[in-house]
Amino acid sequence: MTKLGVALIQQSCGIDRSLNLAATLNMIRTAAASGAALIVLQELHNGPYFCQVEDPALFDLAEPIPGPSTETLGNLAGELEVVIVASLFERRAAGLYHNTAVVFEKDGSIAGRYRKMHIPDDPGFFEKFYFTPGDLGFTPIKTSVGTLGVLVCWDQWYPEAARLMALAGADLLIYPTAIGWDPSDNSEEQERQREAWITVQRGHAVANGLPLLAVNRVGLEVSREQSDNCILFWGSSVVAGPQGEILAQSSRDAAEILRVDIDMAGSERVRRIWPFLRDRRIDEYGDLLKRFRD
16 A cells, blocks of 8 residues: 555534534544545544543543444444544543543454553643553554554653654554643744644654654633633644655644545655664663653
8 A cells, every 4th residue: 555545533522422423423434435544533532621620520431442432433444444543531440541542443343552651730631630641552553554653642742652653663653632722822822832733743753754643623622610721722633744744734723624645655765865763872872761861
């Protein structure tokens, strides 16, 4: 396979989870009809981003894997014969929960999963309250469309995560995401944040010579539990090539399907002229295992 048709599903999410899922399924069908063989959903796509507050009652939103959502999405993947990357709030056991990406193969089976490794704890993003850090490592998931280096949102700020996926044989870097602004920030600060988010991902693509897919949610979400808390998700889902070139980018404020064909032979060509993996000084990187070099 030289050209891979991919689609990123950028959505806004309302309170009614059944309506969110119905909209997701419809967009997946549309993406598949357009020729996408790989379809990527945004982080925690079943509902609003609940981590704006700390509330034990919200653990009720979690579900097992396999479970209801994986059954629905797996059945659709099998029906349409597409690979789907989904993002779920996983209930592993009472008091043990993960932010988990699940990859479905074209036959509807679960090809693999990735549990988010880097867990933020920032104003409006209280994820450490809900999610246990992942324990599956940085292991790409093999599928019929390629080996997928699936990471999740906050992971995308860490070059180590992208590099480890590349070293393990990933053909693509994929980031389901939920990131946005504090609406009280001025427009200059908002734009700095959005540009930094796009820039760091393009850097991962360049440094590893891999295409990169990042899909973000969109719209203003006000916390049901504390109405003075809200996040304006900035959309801007992006597909970059192995030299960081932007192949496609969505709007900042609308639900849409970002559809693009990726040249899967591009990484080979780029890595031959920019052999970063060859020239790594692995004998001198020991200090990377330290928190800080005093």
